[in-house]
Amino acid sequence: MIASTPTPNPGVSLSGLSNQKFFNVPEAAAFIRVSDKSIRRLINKGRIRFVPFGTRIVIDRDDLIGFMEGLKTTKGSKVINTKRLPQPKASDRHLIRESRSIKSV
Numbered sequence: 001m002i003a004s005t006p007t008p009n010p011g012v013s014l015s016g017l018s019n020q021k022f023f024n025v026p027e028a029a030a031f032i033r034v035s036d037k038s039i040r041r042l043i044n045k046g047r048i049r050f051v052p053f054g055t056r057i058v059i060d061r062d063d064l065i066g067f068m069e070g071l072k073t074t075k076g077s078k079v080i081n082t083k084r085l086p087q088p089k090a091s092d093r094h095l096i097r098e099s100r101s102i103k104s105v
Contacts, residue, residue, distance in 0.1 A: 021061055028059045
């Protein structure tokens, strides 16, 4: 099964968002075309700045643009999978065992 791209909140119109300075979560999601859940996840990870306003979350348009600018890459650059760290080579595994034994002493 092929995973689909999350769709923005269908209840938010994109027409007036380009002139707004501040967004709520659904508007921010529509602005960068991701799901509300993705925006909340980015906020929880500290990747997007926000202002708590009572029980609401307010996001500055410039912070969203800055976040997207930080994701830009150049042609030919390697895409990095941030979820998996490279595994040590078999020849280096003895170093890991040695460092563990030093810590336990």
